[in-house]
Amino acid sequence: MEDTSSNPLRFETNPYHNVVLKDRKILEITGVKQIDSFDASEFLLETAQGWMVISGKDLTLGKLDTERGDVIIRGLIESLSYVSNKKGKNSESMISKIFK
Secondary structure, eight states: OOOTTTOOOOOOSSOOOEEETTTTTTTEESEEEEHHHHHHOOEEEEEETEEEEEEEEEEEEEEETTTEEEEEEEEEEEEEEEEEEOOTTTTTHHHHHHHH
């Protein structure tokens, strides 16, 4: 069994992954496996289709359904991207790899 003690925001999810952006203010995501980190300007999520980085201003977690893997992020969404590097237990953080 995988050790999740270092990340309490890991949860089960269905294999489907969808993204819906409404007026750049509400982002609905399904198929989220874990939330690695977040603050008012950036979210780092693992989805059924890979790691995702969401950047913006005044970002907040509007909804978190750990049973279904549904997340809603509110705020001004400026960018959304998938990153190919998978985060390893002893590796550098995804954010530091992205901005090298």
